[in-house]
Amino acid sequence: MKLCAVQLASRKGDVAGNLARHLRCIEQAADLGAELVVFPELSLTGYEPTLARQLALPVSSERLTPLQAACDRLGISVAAGLPLPTLQGVRIGMPILRPGQPVLAYAKQRLHDDELPFFSAGDEPLVFSIRQLQVAPAICYESMFIEHAVQAHSMGAQLYLVSVAKTAKGVREGHEHYPEVARSLGMPVLMANCVGPSDTFIGAGGSAAWDRQGNLLAALDERQEGLIVLDTTRETASGLPLDTRAE
Structure with missing residues (x-):
């Protein structure tokens, strides 16, 4: 099975423009044979905590209809990033859209201190299936706390799907931590990070895939948009540039 992580520069608060770019990325991933594609944290709005409340959308929003239509047409599942409104407050969400199935909604369960004024924490772990593969979103x-991955593994997860918005320091720490997750749990890790301006920092890319032994299979650089395609059957991965010809 092929899975794809998209390294993307989302545009601040531009849901319509970001959605159009997501659709082009999904088309490219599907052309490469991917059955699941994951985007960076809050990819549909950009990682912009101060705008999250006004940009939050429920997973039932008609604005997500084009994503569901692409999933149905291409036979691909999509894990995107979006602030989700709930009775407990706005959450850092990951709508998971699948062909011909109801939308799943995962929400970040452990927040960084600087996120607390803007978001509330999710309270439900999730493992979902893509064909026979059990996938845990983070x-x-x-995702930097091994306990999160351990819980996912105990629920049957076979792959750790990580969506982030990380600085250069965060990427370095992730590239140290995620191989240990893979090695200790025997579970491949696929990580999608953003590039370009986000909130008060610069997204530092480094999107990557590790096999179940913790070996780095492929990684992107710190500046360019692109794709990581992980083949879980062959345990290989490759990095590719994002096709921007339609933009």
């Missing part, structure tokens, strides 16, 4: 800060 969003940035929480």
Whole structure:
């Protein structure tokens, strides 16, 4: 099975423009044979905590209809990033859209201190299936705690799907931590990070894939948009530039 992580420069608060770019990325991933594509944290709005409340959308929003239509047409599943409104407050969400199935909604369970004024923490772990593969989503800060991955593994997860918005320091720490997750749990890790301006920092890329032994299979650089395609059957991965010809 092929899975794809998209390294993307989302545009601040531009949901319509970001959605159009997501659709082009999904088309490219599907052309490469991917059955699941993951985007960076809050990819549909950009990682912009101060705008999250006004940009939050429920997973039932008609604005996500084009994503569902692409999933249905291409037979691909999509894990995107979006602030989600709940009775407990706005959450850092990951809508997971699948062909012909209801949308799943995962929310970040462990927040960084500087996120607390803007978001509330999720309270439900999630493992979902893509064919026979059991996938556990993780969003940035929480993925740096081995306990999160251990819980996912105990629920049957076979792959750790990580969506982040990380600085250069965060990427370095991630590239140290995620191989240990893979080695200790025997579970490949696929990570998608952003590039370009986000909130008060610069997204530092480094999107990557590690096999179940913790070997780095492929990684992107710190500046360019692109794709990481992980083949879980062959345990290989490759990095590719993002096709921007339609933009």
